[in-house]
Amino acid sequence: MKTSYELYGAPTGNCIRAAIALEEAGLPYAVRPVDLASGEHRSAAYLALNPAGKVPVLIERQQNVPPVVIAQSNAIILYAAERPPGRLLPDDSLARSVVYERFFFFVTDVIAVSHAAFFLRGAGVPAGQTLLVERMLAALESAERYVSDSAYMAGKTFSIADIAAFTITQSVKSQLPWARLPNLRRWYEQVEARPALARGLKAFDPG
Ligand SMILES: N[C@@H](CCC(=O)N[C@@H](CS)C(=O)NCC(=O)O)C(=O)O
Incomplete structure (x- = not known):
């Protein structure tokens, strides 16, 4: 059907x-x-x-x-x-748990914190915004360890953890201390080069 x-x-x-x-x-x-x-x-x-x-x-x-x-x-x-x-979630349940661990790390500890910071900016609470941005950046930098031994955020293959990680990393790219994050940089460049990801990034572009 x-x-x-x-x-x-x-x-x-x-x-x-x-x-x-x-x-x-x-x-x-x-x-x-x-x-x-x-x-x-x-x-x-x-x-x-x-x-x-x-x-x-x-x-x-x-x-x-x-x-x-x-x-x-x-x-x-x-x-x-x-x-x-x-394709985006491993069949093996143990490997899938690792993907969920990393996926929810980015969703709750990085993306949600970034959204809360954005809200505080709109609400006119700049000190709170600064604290949350620092917290979000520290969490994101800590993801260096996820890609120190493996190509992707949750192992050898691309997964939903990489999808959660990519757009938020891209949005704060200029604020990250890349010299201290060689593995994160390699991961970022590898993921950025994926044709399907590049198409998704442009899905809502005007025209
Ligand atoms: N938790 C929801 C959040 C959805 C959300 O906040 N969407 C924003 C755009 S990213 C929106 O629709 N904003 C319009 C509004 O709240 O008026 C999700 O992940 O889909």
Whole structure:
């Protein structure tokens, strides 16, 4: 049965990670741009899709069954990683646990902290923002150890842990002490060169 996918989103880290996961999983999808600046995510049509009024949202459509709607970027990444199995998540359960460990490290200790810092900036609490940015950068620098013995964040093969790690590293690239992070640099350059990842990075570019 034919399955089609639509990814609603905007050029933000959460949406781009979801797009990278679909690209890396080899799932063809249509990009549905949502204009956050004009408040499209708060329109009645969009709220019918995601009552939280947030992007990204993935829709899976199959004939004769109601569409499946998945909000939450990390749920979309995990969804993509399960189809086809084995590409972004190892079959072996022990190896999979290591991937989850690293994936959630980046999601909770780096990305979430960065989002909280961004929120504090908007709320006019610069001292709090500075503290959280320092904390996030320290956590990210500590990932040097993950890539000191292996090519990727969670072992020999590319996984969802690398997807979680890449966009946030890219966004703070100019703030990292690269001279002290030779393995992280090698990892970054290797991941950056992946064609599927590069396509995901550009998924929401205008035009
Ligand atoms: N935890 C959610 C966060 C989604 C989220 O905050 N999306 C932002 C863009 S990255 C958004 O829709 N912002 C618009 C708004 O909150 O008004 C996820 O990972 O998908």
